[in-house]
Amino acid sequence: MMLTELSIRNLAVIESVQLSFRRGFQVLTGETGAGKSIIIDALSLIVGGRGASDLVRYGSDKAEIEAMFDVPGDHPIWSALEQIGIAYSAEENLLIRREVTAQGKSTSRINGQMVNLTMLREVGEWLVNIHGQHEHQSLLKIDEHIHWLDVFGGPAISEAYKKYQASYDQYNGLKKQLSELQETSKQALQMQDLYRFQVEEITEANLLPDEDELLFEEKRKLGYAEKLFQSSSEAYEAINGSNRGIAAINKAVQRLEEIVSFDAVALQPLLEQVQSAYYQLEDASFQLRDYRDQVESNPARIDQIETRLDLIASFRRKYGENVTEILGYLQKIQAELSLIEHKDEYIQKLNDDTNEALLAVIGHATDLSKLRKKSADQLSQNIEQELRDLQMERTRFAVQLTVQSDPKGIEIDGQRIKLGKQGMDQVEFLISANPGEPLRSLSKIASGGELSRIMLSMKAIFAKVDRIPVLVFDEVDTGVSGRAAQAIAEKLSLLSTSCQVFSITHLPQVACMSDAHYLIEKVVEGDRTYTLVQDLDSPGRIKELARMLGGVEVTDTTLHHAQEMIRMAEDKKMALR
Numbered sequence: 001m002m003l004t005e006l007s008i009r010n011l012a013v014i015e016s017v018q019l020s021f022r023r024g025f026q027v028l029t030g031e032t033g034a035g036k037s038i039i040i041d042a043l044s045l046i047v048g049g050r051g052a053s054d055l056v057r058y059g060s061d062k063a064e065i066e067a068m069f070d071v072p073g074d075h076p077i078w079s080a081l082e083q084i085g086i087a088y089s090a091e092e093n094l095l096i097r098r099e100v101t102a103q104g105k106s107t108s109r110i111n112g113q114m115v116n117l118t119m120l121r122e123v124g125e126w127l128v129n130i131h132g133q134h135e136h137q138s139l140l141k142i143d144e145h146i147h148w149l150d151v152f153g154g155p156a157i158s159e160a161y162k163k164y165q166a167s168y169d170q171y172n173g174l175k176k177q178l179s180e181l182q183e184t185s186k187q188a189l190q191m192q193d194l195y196r197f198q199v200e201e202i203t204e205a206n207l208l209p210d211e212d213e214l215l216f217e218e219k220r221k222l223g224y225a226e227k228l229f230q231s232s233s234e235a236y237e238a239i240n241g242s243n244r245g246i247a248a249i250n251k252a253v254q255r256l257e258e259i260v261s262f263d264a265v266a267l268q269p270l271l272e273q274v275q276s277a278y279y280q281l282e283d284a285s286f287q288l289r290d291y292r293d294q295v296e297s298n299p300a301r302i303d304q305i306e307t308r309l310d311l312i313a314s315f316r317r318k319y320g321e322n323v324t325e326i327l328g329y330l331q332k333i334q335a336e337l338s339l340i341e342h343k344d345e346y347i348q349k350l351n352d353d354t355n356e357a358l359l360a361v362i363g364h365a366t367d368l369s370k371l372r373k374k375s376a377d378q379l380s381q382n383i384e385q386e387l388r389d390l391q392m393e394r395t396r397f398a399v400q401l402t403v404q405s406d407p408k409g410i411e412i413d414g415q416r417i418k419l420g421k422q423g424m425d426q427v428e429f430l431i432s433a434n435p436g437e438p439l440r441s442l443s444k445i446a447s448g449g450e451l452s453r454i455m456l457s458m459k460a461i462f463a464k465v466d467r468i469p470v471l472v473f474d475e476v477d478t479g480v481s482g483r484a485a486q487a488i489a490e491k492l493s494l495l496s497t498s499c500q501v502f503s504i505t506h507l508p509q510v511a512c513m514s515d516a517h518y519l520i521e522k523v524v525e526g527d528r529t530y531t532l533v534q535d536l537d538s539p540g541r542i543k544e545l546a547r548m549l550g551g552v553e554v555t556d557t558t559l560h561h562a563q564e565m566i567r568m569a570e571d572k573k574m575a576l577r
Contacts, residue, residue: 001075001469002500003043003128004093005068010060012038013522013531020535024515025496028504028533029544034520035531036504040130040474043067043502045098047124048117053104062101069094069127071469077126084119086110094127096120130472131459140443140451146427148458149399153375154465160371164364164423171357178350181343195337202319202330205311212312212323219305232292240285249278362412365424369401372425376401379461386457391487392450396432398439401425452476456488460495471495473503477510489513489569494576508548508562512569517541541566 008017013035028036045051046067056063071077071094081088088111097109108120150157239245256271320326339346376399383397404426406418417424430439433450456476477488489510495501505511517536536544545562546554
């Protein structure tokens with residue numbers, strides 16, 4: 001389960017890069033400004049990140065990124081592909097292609113099939129999780145802590161949350177209906193007499209669907225009755241009169257029947273055609289006769305139609321553009337009138353339904369809260385264990401669940417509580433970084449280095465839950481050094497045993513623990529700047545680590561130190577894994 005290939009063309013200062021990746025822990029290093037973040041940008045585009053024209057290399061028509069993933073057949077991504085209608089075979093690799101033009105237009109394909117950005121994001125969220133430096137800040141947003149806890153709780157909390165949301169929406173919908181009915185009942189009573197009059201007036205008219213259109217058509221026909229009778233009579237006589245069309249054709253049939261036996265091959269088809277024409281013309285003449293006989297000039301009927309259309313016209317001015325709309329309005333006011341006349345019964349029914357829905361909301365909110373409390377205890381223990389591995393052994397971490405009191409809220413266990421879309425709970429992460437200090441809000445006391453390690457701890461925990469195959473860390477080791485840096489390196493290496501891990505780093509302690517090391521360099525040729533990516537071999541790794549250790553000057557001492565770091569890292573990895 002990994003990213004196997006990444007191809008980048010004309011993205012920012014990268015002209016063309018083809019990368020093959022291995023399993024395990026991959027690091028990307030290079031001087032500040034060399035273009036390491038462009039690799040992150042490329043992966044972000046692959047999983048549905050925002051594409052903009054300024055990402056396209058100057059002078060190029062478009063940027064192109066392709067990524068190939070090796071994903072096992074039992075991974076949830078295949079269900080995600082099926083839901084959006086993407087053809088796939090679980091035995092094949094998954095190929096994603098993204099193009100961004102210089103005009104800012106973007107196209108995306110999965111296994112060659114074009115998809116929109118929404119579809120790409122739905123698939124991408126199962127493939128790559130990118131953790132940038134700014135993501136530390138999400139730990140400082142208390143409103144997001146409940147989301148972290150719910151994700152950790154897995155399917156049990158997810159199912160309980162869906163049930164709560166459904167009951168919460170139903171309860172609020174019923175409560176809104178009840179409130180609107182109670183608020184509008186006085187105004188509705190004033191409309192009762194008007195509705196009764198309108199219902200009686202429209203009902204007595206006995207309107208039929210599309211009656212106006214049918215009457216207009218009948219009126220038009222009656223207005224042309226004389227012309228219709230005269231023309232249909234002449235047409236009938238032309239066909240069926242003495243020595244006219246049908247008689248002549250009948251004579252032709254008789255003559256052909258007399259000679260058909262002498263040349264059947266040539267004459268039989270002609271005879272059949274003339275016979276068919278005769279029968280069709282005969283049938284048409286009968287229909288013309290019947291039509292002529294039913295045409296009538298009826299001035300009295302025209303007057304009746306005019307009177308009926310005048311009535312409908314008066315209704316159209318008041319109730320709708322046509323009979324269909326008038327009848328629709330009748331149904332509407334009949335329902336309104338029934339509601340007014342039986343409002344007390346409706347209010348009682350809504351009250352009962354609302355109270356029943358409230359009990360369901362309380363039950364689901366309570367069930368959800370119990371699951372969260374259980375998950376909160378487990379999450380706290382897991383994070384503390386992860387923090388001990390990251391040289392924060394004396395740190396205490398807690399997930400605090402509280403409820404928000406509200407005098408106008410819902411009574412649960414004798415307490416008035418405010419219920420929201422996420423339930424009755426408020427969740428906040430608390431930390432005590434030093435022995436003897438009380439637990440306090442994470443958002444107030446954690447340093448940058450502590451936030452980095454807490455975030456890494458959470459990523460390590462969630463990697464076991466969400467099954468995302470590729471984790472990308474953009475300088476997760478910012479703000480740490482010494483033993484803490486070594487601890488982060490070991491944690492990333494251990495994490496890479498369950499998923500593929502990429503890390504942009506400036507720390508040699510992290511880089512030496514990698515299974516693959518990529519050097520990002522910026523070069524200038526002529527008047528153009530290029531970013532190159534090099535998959536380092538063993539001597540290359542030693543040289544790059546020596547640069548990271550000693551800065552500009554690479555000496556024998558730093559080279560020896562780098563070689564020793566790599567040897568010790570290999571021993572440490574064997575012990576960890």
